Amino acid sequence: MIITEEAKELHKNSMVMDIHCHPSLKVRLFKYKIYDHDHNILIFPADDSKKDEIFQMQYDLYDMSKGNIRAIWSSVYVVEYGLVDHSDKLSFGYWFTKNLNFPFDKYIEDNEHPERVFSQALQVMDIMEAQVKTAQDKGFKITYPKTFSEFENDIQNGNSCYIHSLEGAHMLGKKLPDTNTYIDRVRDLSRRGVCSMTLGHFMPNDICYPVNGISPHTIQTLNFIYNYETYAMLGLTTTGKAVVEEMFNAGMIVDLNHVSPPGRKDVYELNEARGNGNLRPIVFSHNGIRRLCRDELKTPDDWEIRKVRDSNGVIGIIFMNYWLRGYEGVPDLGLDNIVKTVVEIAKICSETEDESDLNALNYDHISIGSDMDGFTQPIDDLYNSSQMVRLTQALLSRGLSHDNIKKVLGENALRVLRLGWK
Numbered sequence: 258m259i260i261t262e263e264a265k266e267l268h269k270n271s272m273v274m275d276i277h278c279h280p281s282l283k284v285r286l287f288k289y290k291i292y293d294h295d296h297n298i299l300i301f302p303a304d305d306s307k308k309d310e311i312f313q314m315q316y317d318l319y320d321m322s323k324g325n326i327r328a329i330w331s332s333v334y335v336v337e338y339g340l341v342d343h344s345d346k347l348s349f350g351y352w353f354t355k356n357l358n359f360p361f362d363k364y365i366e367d368n369e370h371p372e373r374v375f376s377q378a379l380q381v382m383d384i385m386e387a388q389v390k391t392a393q394d395k396g397f398k399i400t401y402p403k404t405f406s407e408f409e410n411d412i413q414n415g416n417s418c419y420i421h422s423l424e425g426a427h428m429l430g431k432k433l434p435d436t437n438t439y440i441d442r443v444r445d446l447s448r449r450g451v452c453s454m455t456l457g458h459f460m461p462n463d464i465c466y467p468v469n470g471i472s473p474h475t476i477q478t479l480n481f482i483y484n485y486e487t488y489a490m491l492g493l494t495t496t497g498k499a500v501v502e503e504m505f506n507a508g509m510i511v512d513l514n515h516v517s518p519p520g521r522k523d524v525y526e527l528n529e530a531r532g533n534g535n536l537r538p539i540v541f542s543h544n545g546i547r548r549l550c551r552d553e554l555k556t557p558d559d560w561e562i563r564k565v566r567d568s569n570g571v572i573g574i575i576f577m578n579y580w581l582r583g584y585e586g587v588p589d590l591g592l593d594n595i596v597k598t599v600v601e602i603a604k605i606c607s608e609t610e611d612e613s614d615l616n617a618l619n620y621d622h623i624s625i626g627s628d629m630d631g632f633t634q635p636i637d638d639l640y641n642s643s644q645m646v647r648l649t650q651a652l653l654s655r656g657l658s659h660d661n662i663k664k665v666l667g668e669n670a671l672r673v674l675r676l677g678w679k
Contacts, residue, residue, distance in 0.1 A: 258592075258638065264650040267659055272412075273645060274328040274667035276453075276573040277422070277514075277543035277626040280316040281333050281385050285364055287312075291385075292392040294319040315629040315641050318397050318417075324645035327412060327667065330422040330452060330542070331385060332631075335377045337427055338368040339460035344479040371431035375442055378428040382421055382449060389419060403450030405678045420674075421451045422512075422542075425458035426465065426500065436496050439463070443503045452678040453510035455542060456497070456520070461488060464497035465520040468554040472579040474634070489554060492519035501527050505537045508679025512542045518554055525564045538570035538677040543626035545575060545598055546605075550583035559605050566606045566622045569676055571669050573626020574598050576635045591636025592651040599623055599652065599665060620661040624670045 283289045289296045296314045314320075316329060341347040351365065367373045389401045398416045402408035411418050429442045446454070457467045466488035471481060493501065501524055504511050511528075513521045528536055547558040557565070557572065565572060574595055579585050581594040603618035604610055612618075629635060629642060639647050652662045 258647050258650060260646055260650050261653070264646060264653050267653065267662060268325055268646040268649040268666070271325070271649070271663045272328075272667040272671055273324070273326045273625070274330075274670040275316075275326060275625045275627050275629070275642070276330045276540065276571070276670050276673075277332055277424075277575075277628055277631075278316050278329050278642075279332050279334060279424075279628070279630040279632075280314060280329075280419075281331055281381050282632065283314045283630050284384060284388060285381055289314050289317070290391075291317050291388050292395055292397060293317060310640050311632055311634065315635070318392060318399060320641055320643035321417060323643035324641075326417070326642055326645060328408070328418040328420060328670075331419040332422045332424045332455075332542075333378050333381045333385075333428070334424040334458070334631075335374050335381070335428055336365045337425065337458060337460040338366040338371075339483075340481075341365060342368075343483045344481040346479050347481075366427065372433060373430070374428050375430045378423060379449070385419065385421075401450065403448075405452075405674055408674065408678075421446075421449065423451055423454040424512075425462065425515075426454060426456045426497075427458065427460065427462035429462075429464070429500070431463050433463070436499050439496055439500050440503045443500055443509065444507060447507040447509050447679070451509060452674060453512050453540065453542065454504065455512040455514050456493075456501070456524075457513075457515035457517070459483075459515070463494060464500050465493050466491040466517045467515050468517050470515045470555050472577070472585060472634075474579070474585050485554075488517050490519055491517055493523040498523060498527060505531065508677065510538060510540055510673065510677040512540050513557075514541050514544055515555060521557075521561060525561075525568075528568055536568050538673045539565055539568045540570045540573060540624075540673060541565065541626075542573040543575040543628040543631075544572060545580040545582075546572065546601060548601060548605075549594075549598060550580055552583060553580070556580065562602060562605045562622070563608075566619070569622075569672065571622050571624040571673055572602055573624045573670075574602075575633075576627040576629065576639060577633050578636055589634070589637045592638045592647060595636070595639075595648065596651050596655050599657075600655070615656050616658045616661055620657070620664045621669055621672075623665045624673075625666065 400411045400416045456465045469485045547556045550556045578591045606619035
């Protein structure tokens with residue numbers, strides 16, 4: 258792709274933010290360092306080819322700087338034991354590493370003591386904060402702000418920011434004594450600076466129920482067998498509703514990725530019950546949309562996108578073709594699919610199908626939610642954070658104005674943080 262001087266300058270002068278990526282996964286599993294540029298594990302040596310990008314770090318500080326990315330919502334994820342239990346390949350890997358005293362089993366939810374997963378999540382946050390401190394000592398202008406005011410100050414002072422977020426409310430723990438214990442843990446996370454939490458993930462938890470969030474190719478590769486239809490019509494649990502209320506009150510953004518449609522409807526209703534003056538922004542942090550990925554309940558339908566609009570929230574667009582178009586295949590070139598999703602969301606939020614004036618559409622509720630470093634298969638034409646200017650070029654080539662491109666790149670996400678994070 259040829260990057261024009263106009264795109265380079267526009268990207269350089271934009272606030273670029275990714276609201277869903279997972280550098281902590283690579284740090285935790287492979288002992289990578291965010292302040293290193295070369296990352297190696299034994300069977301996948303680092304090189305410049307694309308074949309091993311899933312096992313390389315896509316969000317180290319070098320690539321983040323090269324991509325002019327000023328902030329990321331750095332998502333903590335402790336692997337659910339149920340994911341391992343329903344995949345014979347993951348089960349074998351879990352057994353193999355555990356019996357060889359490899360540490361990988363420590364990064365998976367403790368099935369015998371499910372309340373301990375909260376401590377595991379806090380430990381990942383500690384590790385990431387320690388790496389940022391080391392990076393600072395090495396001269397990097399990077400911080401881990403704990404409140405929006407700290408974040409705003411850090412950005413104004415020329416720093417880039419990692420912000421804690423969590424993927425999956427299973428990390429609050431399971432089978433806790435009472436609802437107040439879950440509430441206390443939400444408050445603890447808020448004090449630690451967590452800006453958002455995805456309520457669901459691959460397995461049921463004490464807050465909500467999931468829908469399928471795994472692409473067909475990955476399901477086949479892992480031989481993952483699970484019946485999500487069991488949960489398709491189940492909403493939030495009683496505890497889940499209390500947790501959502503506390504997140505709204507505490508200033509932690511509710512992320513509806515992976516949650517069943519009835520559970521998502523419960524969240525919209527809880528938010529609307531607060532009254533127009535007290536609505537909190539709601540997000541889908543890394544997703545496509547139903548009109549382009551029709552067979553997956555994970556993707557929000559048109560009416561849900563309007564609910565996100567009405568809450569002043571955003572849809573973070575994932576950089577993975579299956580969730581953008583509903584099928585897999587090669588070549589896996591996806592920038593066009595990302596741009597198409599951007600325009601479709603803008604049309605839905607404008608309640609018109611007229612594309613004659615693209616810049617008259619509503620781009621206020623779209624963001625980047627790449628899911629990089631999450632062991633997903635990113636698109637072939639933008640698979641590393643250093644390449645983010647390619648998105649700017651693609652949007653510019655489609656005819657979007659500078660102002661609308663800046664919204665998508667990060668201004669919308671900044672607004673969500675301002676309104677939703679304390």
